[in-house]
Amino acid sequence: MPDEAKTLQAIKFDTEKIKLEILDQLVLPYSTTYIPIATTTDAFHAIKSMQVRGAPAIAIVGAFSVVVDTFNHLQSGNGERTIADLKSALAHLIKSRPTAVNLANALNDISSILSAYDDEHKVDHEVYDKIYKYAVQLYDDDLANNFKIGDNGLNYIVESLKSENFTGPFSIITICNTGSLATSGHGTALGIIRSTFSKLNQETSNHEFYLDHVYPCETRPYNQGAKLTTYELAYESIPFTLICDNMVSSLIASLSHSKVIHGKSSPVKFIIVGADRIVKNGDTANKIGTFQLATIASFFNATQNANIKFIVAAPRTTIDLDTADGAGIRIEERPQKELTTLVGPVLNGSQVGEKITVGIATPGITVWNPAFDVTPHALIDGIITENPKAYVKDKDGNYNLSA
Secondary structure, three states: OOHHHOOOOOEEEEOOOOEEEEEOOOOOOOOOOEEEEOOHHHHHHHHHOOOOOOHHHHHHHHHHHHHHHHHHHHHOOOOOOEHHHHHHHHHHHHOOOOOOHHHHHHHHHHHHHHOOOOOOOEOOHHHHHHHHHHHHHHHHHHHHHHHHHHHHHHHHHHHHHHHOOOOEEEEEEEOOOOOHHHOOOOOOHHHHHHHHHHHHOOOOOOOOEEEEEEEEEOOOOOOHHHHHHHHHHHHHOOOEOOEOHHHHHHHHHHHHOOOOEOOEOOOEEEEEEOOOEEEOOOOEEEEOOHHHHHHHHHHHHHHHOOOOEEEEEOOHHHEEOOOOOHHHOOOOEOOOHHHHEEEEEEEEOOEEEEEEEEEOOOOOOOOOOEOEEEEOHHHOOEEEOOOOOOEEOOOOOOOOOOO
């Protein structure tokens, strides 16, 4: 893809024409294609198929789709839609990604707005204006909070390294995609990496340490890390090396013994991940494979004193205080074909051809394909939100996420 065609803008909302477009993330990094979203049904299919993904982005697209759908309905002159009809559409839209709490939080907020009216009340311009203001504020707040998360994560990293008197270059591992493509912009976990590299690279760091390299996991089965995180890191000129999900232990062990891998030997000091739902005790649902990263970090910390910090980064809209612990999180199961096939374009040099599906497993087999796993809070060192103070554990090993 030519550089001028590249973009990190996942969501386009025209505030004057009231039109919504999303970047189709199923065709990245080979093509930049925007898809129009005119109804909540369009949004449901885009979210369900993962044309848009990332918990904050899903919530924003969901909210904006309600705005566009309502606007188009009013423009058509059809005045038969009631508050009950709109509530029904919201309930259906929530089902598109049940694990990601941001979507439910946003749509429940809109439902609360609607609760001021009787169910038989016709959806009018007054209702529309309230939904519009909410959705625009949601987008603006998410963008502002992403930069705050980046700054708070950077401060956490600096203080952690200073507390152990660490010096020299260090590396960071991440999984899935948690950057601009998963949010309104900048990102959560990848936003922290972006902010850290900006202030702590070899040329800009005012400390005795600097971020030298990033290792994104490919993130099977949908490969958001390979397709999207590498796209963002390359776009930002942040040095990185892609690894498979099952290479993490070998990578950490090799770097901890100063083994040079493609010219780099900086030890892994942080594993930074996003979240789709953080419950009251700090247990966190995120892309499948996250739990094993936390477990690996715990092993190296316990056996080799590696002092790898496992950090969760997310806006407070991801926090679910109504669920006590991870056992109460519903884990979405994805289609079996995502594990038994690969889908991608035919590549011929720089030419990108049509997408094809290639089988990689025995036909007709049973497949378990959960989209997420739950990392116990005991394995999480810090939960970074837009709150100026990073959530760290108290003396009993618990988080106070309601603060």
